[in-house]
Amino acid sequence: MSAPIRKRRWLTICAISASAALVAIPAGAAPGRGGSPFGARNLARLAAEREQSVRHITAKVKADDGGDDGNEADEIAEGADQYAEARTSPGIVAPGAYGAAWQSLRNLPGTGGSWHNITNLPYNSDDSRYRDVDSNSSGGSGNVTGRMAAMAADDHGYVYAGSAGGGVWRSRTGGGHWQPISDQLPSQSTGALALDGAGRLWLGTGEANTNADAYLGSGVYVLSDPHHGTFSTRSRVGGDELQSTTIRQLRFGGGKVWAATSEGVWSHSTKNLRGPWKLEYAPNPDYLPGGSKAHDDAAAYKNITNDIAIDPKDPSKVILAVGWRSGDDYNGFYTKAGGTWQRITSGFGDLPTDAGNVGTVTFARSADGSRYYAIDESPAQMASNPDSGLEGIYSAASPFGPWTKIADYKQLAADGSALTTAGYMPGVQAWYNQFLTVDPANPKHVYAGLEEVYETKDGGATWSTVGPYWNFTFPCWSIDPAKQTGDCSQTTHSDQHGVAIGSYHGKSYVYVGNDGGAYKRPVNGSQDASGHATDWTSLNDGTIDTLQYYSVGVGKDLDHGGVLVTGGLQDNGQSILRSNDKVMGSNFGGDGGDTLTDPANGCNMAEEYVYLAVQITQNCAVNDGSWTTDASKATSYNVAPADNATSEARFIAPLATDMKNSSTWIAGGRHVWVQTHGYAIRSGSEWKSVHDLGAGRTATAVAASGGKVYAAWCGPCNEQGFARGISVGNADGTGWHDITLPATGADGTVPNRYLSGFAIDPKNADHVFLAVNGFSRHWTEGPGAGFGHVFESTDGGTTWKDISANLPDVPTDSAVVTANGGLAVATDLGVVYRAPGHTKWQRVGRLPAVAVLQLKLSADGSTLYAATHGRGIYTIRVRDCG
Template structure:
């Protein structure tokens, strides 16, 4: 059985309690370029907390918190009672049953947030996967093996190595979500043996870590940019320094408000007391994202972090700076990235974004940041500059640098002009040159790991071949073949285990059949040669294999004015030609998606209007909230459909959309509806899962009705309080399965008797589960460790 402290050490649980951390803030906003900010706060944490391996305990409870500001004032605050309840529930569960096994894919690659080269071991690198822990390669980035315990937090935001070979890992991803989600952690870990074992090293209330910087002179002095929690509060935000010979954390640069945290760090290579730090003011809720604010700023310390000066003396105006406010404190100042040229410490480069995504400005300095001047147009006009915020300078050439964007941007003239270094996947996040191999540089992005042996020249990049840390949104399994699988992957499209001419074989090797961010996928239950995929905001296609060829058919026009990123498409269980699509209205197709008819009232009838405090003002997500999130047609009654929305509304029609009943006043939570499942033998028997993750509500909400929604029972029972992402029902055995952010659980008696399913499943969020047609296997799509399977035929 898992003990209380061991459960707290797991990320799935620690991610929850990170939301409830209290905020340590300093009064006032730091605005003056000449103002000196004194670091003065000690954090009493014993860094030597014991080795973390498969038998060790770490962690501890955290304090509750207030919420961010008026934008979040309607949210429910997590209380001590909720936390204690989650502790007690989680402590009762142990691993039991069959062992989970990795299925794949391993040949695609997922988002990498950190990368370090081991200077002492040729061809050895380590990477931090956004949802998949730390991985090690000893063959120059070709293949990777896990270097991270499966039960620790799998969401990683930063990775660094000291000159003594010590690895430092920061849990919790600092990149904010766009249409999807990113997840949080429980502080900093260190390893003295190449990732074979890890010690918990404090800052357990930090939510996420944007950057770690190890002093090259004194590797026991470490700086950490604690970013906080995107949708809630975190007690530890700002820039921390490891003092007392590497034992105690001191807050040296406080965050000025509850929505600001640290995100980037840099050091003068010739002066280990000159430190650069970035604070970032950003937040989101169900629908609104504000990725900038008055708390954002760039700072420098010349005495090892004891005092700080704000750097904002920009001479001139960047052509992309529409407000002309430069680096001054301003509501439009978003994410900032900084880099110092290794061969000229006076040369400093800075990239900035606005609060809604476009580039704000690129700057350079020849005096260590005291004054800055606008450079060329570094960004690629992607509009997602908050997703990147990174610059890297060639260690041998201060005029040669790269900027993270959708494409990898390169300059060979100090940022005056820019071009694309082609041949790599989109969305760049990590880069480092290899000191052992001249001209060799490694790159991490949303597609995994790449290597160039010609200094990053365009089209010189080689992709890794084994990196099983994909982030799956949804999963499909053919009814007649448990090896025919499809999954939608974050920024890696939709992939499948077969081709038009080749049946499933090696399940580690999947191939693409849809682009963008892969989301919903379906395999026709009557003909596995017909299958579907959607990328973000409901761009969907039907695919058909016939006579050794494949064809793709675009979905026909639909009638919604708002569509969520993870738009649902559902095949009717009574007729395989009928497909449903949900936006803010419900559409029905009788020809497998070629044409659609609207079967719900127009406008906001089902979803309600977008609440003012959840109305996104940016250019990308204004029409992606107040939508249908799940659709559940009944098998025994083709006229009955249940559906749920992200605004927490649950509906049923029994006449194919002519009339609708909303289940209000039934005690149901008003929370994002993640999943609705109808008993295939009884249209009046239905299960619903809700999530308050974006609202700071941790409750595990699974509800059941046996009378068509007239009455509802909360059957969450002893489920640990965590978002329930998906449900699956095995009616023949009367088992309900729940995929959660704390693992997969099974209810065997139809009421509240939940048990953890299986052994050895990595500690990351499970976003989808599917039972095979023969009822022998359950597949789990994880958001960071690819797809796993476990036998359930006992």
């Protein structure tokens, strides 16, 4: 039995989702602090800390093809930085920017027409049609969708799944047959879900995983009839106090609901939902909005709180778990003594109380209150231990201790973990992956989630990895497509975030949410000899589409007629949808970045992993399961240009084909790369560097038509000295020069912000449009932020004109010129359109409030495709746009 070859690793993407990092807001956004519900300023501050926070989680993985060591944790940090940079540089963005943008977008006239979701069908990561060497097929996670941040379930078969950026979904059948129930809320990002004793469903918005695409929220909402109702803006609890925060946990006790947020711990009556939230404790109140240090770069992580443990026998006794994952002197556990909150410094037993060893923490307690459990991530260990940041899992008879350590990463690794076969140890991302719950019927029966799912039935004396990271390299694994995942049982997707226990038809199930969606198994399920569960069921049946796309590609399906659609996804590889498919497949694994697809033959495609690690296939990467590196038999080829090996490309780097010659490709890193073999390319050596953008610079967008190439770049790309520019030249390497852009982004000129996309007029290569990310200087505290988001040049980029007109002040990500001369633009809050001959913008249809990262046209130009980062791929007829 051969071992898997060059498997793409999920861990890279876990925390990035390179996409989205801020907010998305649907209709009806109520104004909050600063006049709107969202704050983008936190992004920049968190981005500045991200690299430090994960730099030392340095599990090294040697690429099987002999490439460089892959530092997965550093990739997470850098991808997070870069997604935030695009939206915040050259400075800090003030709270309220997204809320104001959404209000403006709602006020735009609509174009008519309706979007159609084409990815609302099962997406099988194990699809045996695409068992290519670079796929994750046969890994065992089955049907997947986008990241689930929180789960809740009751004893009547109702299950609730809260996604990272695609809203909250309900199942009436114990999982599956999902319906969205939060589309009318001003935030589609979930931080916490909880059912109270009265059966009400509580939603805390704002994902609290501190990753790149964790969106801020608009507060807490309650649904009195979760079996039948839907959330509305009228169901918000309290006032504006929790706007522009993330909420990690909601806990109940003493007639109160407690919220652990990014701006302290708050409480509110569960009986009277009106009136303001009460700030119970903030370790550094000067850094809160309105405080003397609110504008400090450190403000975003100076009041992060993680969880609350309440003694059910005496709800006045409360423990707060407080602290930023990378460590700060305020990190620790707090309780009230003498009417004020005091740090606990002794009597906790094995559970550390010193600031350096208290990071991200999750509590759980048994239904009878006899046992408490906790997971603790250690900032000190994360900074010094390349294997794991997990301090341990603990148990106590009281939240006040003494606590006993019942597991560490070495013990979990020895109990059937698959992480060790991937070059990691359990808890390598304990700052990002955590859940914990106790079986209501057995106080010693615990489920813990890190990168994998672990179970103990004896209070922690022994553990089993019931949800291993994947099945690769296990003795039971087989590539035989007839066996699907071989002799191994299905597992869950990696990177765990949410958990709940509920019943359906009298049987108890545990429900887990992770970077691949939602899964369940019987609470007292079966295991094989290795301790791996044999009874996981994926609940991602296609009725729940929270897929997080970076890109989309469209081409003819020559084998079946119709259209083939593909796209790159956060942590879920590359999807492929044939015209006759009832189930969507995955032909490349890991992260999926940018995508090139041959309009004339969709099975000719190129996909980017990260950093310009480009793979191509000319048969959709279909094979018979016989993996090989023999070039004469291979179905996909690694053709990365040299900037991939030297790490001189963006995490999600730009790719493009020449509009007039599909055999000419452009790739952007530090260099502008050109190859002229089209999909017949077989080696990275076939790329030619036609222009060096310069040391410290890297391409953010590329486009070409008739041999004329445009390349936008940044360098430095963060707010410290941020600089941007445009280089123009020819694909044959001649005529390259930098466009002169005002360094300060003077009014009416291209701002000193991140340049995210070009759209070339197919009739004239000198006529080009430019999409500009970030926010104007009205919101951005940075030099040259300027105004405007869409610019036009009629002289090949020599001069530019601001054509933003009534376009909302919102980050723009992509643009396309339609066949009739109209211009469609993708933004972080939807799609807008300018009809030919007009100067004003219209809103295109009514997409869910998620970022649209890329737009593409069908081969005949009749249909517009939108890659959203949280609700899949949508289409609309171009004729309905104008």
